[in-house]
Amino acid sequence: MEHNAIDYDAVYLFIRDHYLNSRFEGSPMRREYPNYPNLVVRSTIEQIGATGRGFISMYESRTGRVIIFDAALNILNTDEPPAQIQRKPGLITHLYGR
Numbered sequence: 001m002e003h004n005a006i007d008y009d010a011v012y013l014f015i016r017d018h019y020l021n022s023r024f025e026g027s028p029m030r031r032e033y034p035n036y037p038n039l040v041v042r043s044t045i046e047q048i049g050a051t052g053r054g055f056i057s058m059y060e061s062r063t064g065r066v067i068i069f070d071a072a073l074n075i076l077n078t079d080e081p082p083a084q085i086q087r088k089p090g091l092i093t094h095l096y097g098r
Contacts, residue, residue, distance in 0.1 A: 006048055006071055012041050014073045015056070023060040 015024060019040075022028075029036040048054045048071050056067040068076045 006045050008041060008045065010073060011045055011048075011054075012037070014069070015041060015044060018056055018062055018067055019060050020062055 015037075024040060025037050027036055033039065044054050052071060053076070054069045054071075056069075058064055058066050061067050066077065070076060
């Protein structure tokens with residue numbers, strides 16, 4: 001698929017809705033690269049053009065799980081179970097005792 005056919009604005013909104021703000025519009029990378037969100041969108045469009053799919057890693061995703069999507073921005077892995085996130089940090093008492 002030719003990546004020029006993919007709607008930039010639609011991809012931008014999709015990424016904004018699914019990325020953590022701190023990894024997209026609120027990223028500290030914007031200090032050095034004011035167009036950082038544009039770079040992320042362009043990179044995603046290139047990835048979709050090359051492979052037919054886009055990916056959002058679990059570290060960038062608002063849900064904490066990988067999101068795989070196609071050129072029409074349909075999420076392809078909707079049946080994946082939710083991420084396993086600890087509600088409370090573990091204790092390191094096994095290293096130091098109580």
